Amino acid sequence: MNMNSKNVTYSTVGDYQLPNLTLNQPRKPLGKYGRLRRTYLMNHRPVLYNTMLLNGSLYPHLMEVEQTAESQMQQTMQGLLKQNPAPNKEQHQIGWVQHMNSLKAQAEELVLNELIYS
Numbered sequence: 001m002n003m004n005s006k007n008v009t010y011s012t013v014g015d016y017q018l019p020n021l022t023l024n025q026p027r028k029p030l031g032k033y034g035r036l037r038r039t040y041l042m043n044h045r046p047v048l049y050n051t052m053l054l055n056g057s058l059y060p061h062l063m064e065v066e067q068t069a070e071s072q073m074q075q076t077m078q079g080l081l082k083q084n085p086a087p088n089k090e091q092h093q094i095g096w097v098q099h100m101n102s103l104k105a106q107a108e109e110l111v112l113n114e115l116i117y118s
Contacts, residue, residue, distance in 0.1 A: 027059075033069035034062040036116045069111050076107035 010017040030038065038058075041049035052058035080103045089096040 028063070030062055031066045031070070033111070033116060034066035036112070037065045038062055040117055065115055069115050072111050072115065073107050076110055077103060080106060 009020045011020055012018075038049075041052070041058075049058070052061060084099070084103065086099045086103075087095045
């Protein structure tokens with residue numbers, strides 16, 4: 001059988017002949033936000049997830065979400081630091097760490113609500 005000028009081969013499993021299908025996508029590992037988006041799609045939007053998986057657009061979508069989330073995190077952190085300057089790191093190490101963790105949590109909450117869980 002010839003589909004889109006590619007030969008489709010079949011393997012016999014029991015009484016069935018199944019097509020030998022492979023995904024030809026570069027497999028760069030997904031980061032945190034790509035994995036979160038994939039999990040969200042699998043659990044809450046299974047029809048969209050399966051459609052994207054079968055037509056080959058899932059991995060590019062996840063990589064785009066990953067890159068967008070990373071850049072938005074950096075921009076949001078910079079904006080929050082301008083609004084709320086951190087204490088002196090040399091004199092107040094613990095206070096600086098607490099402040100930066102708080103800003104990171106705020107930025108991450110925005111990214112998760114706007115990109116991952118939408």
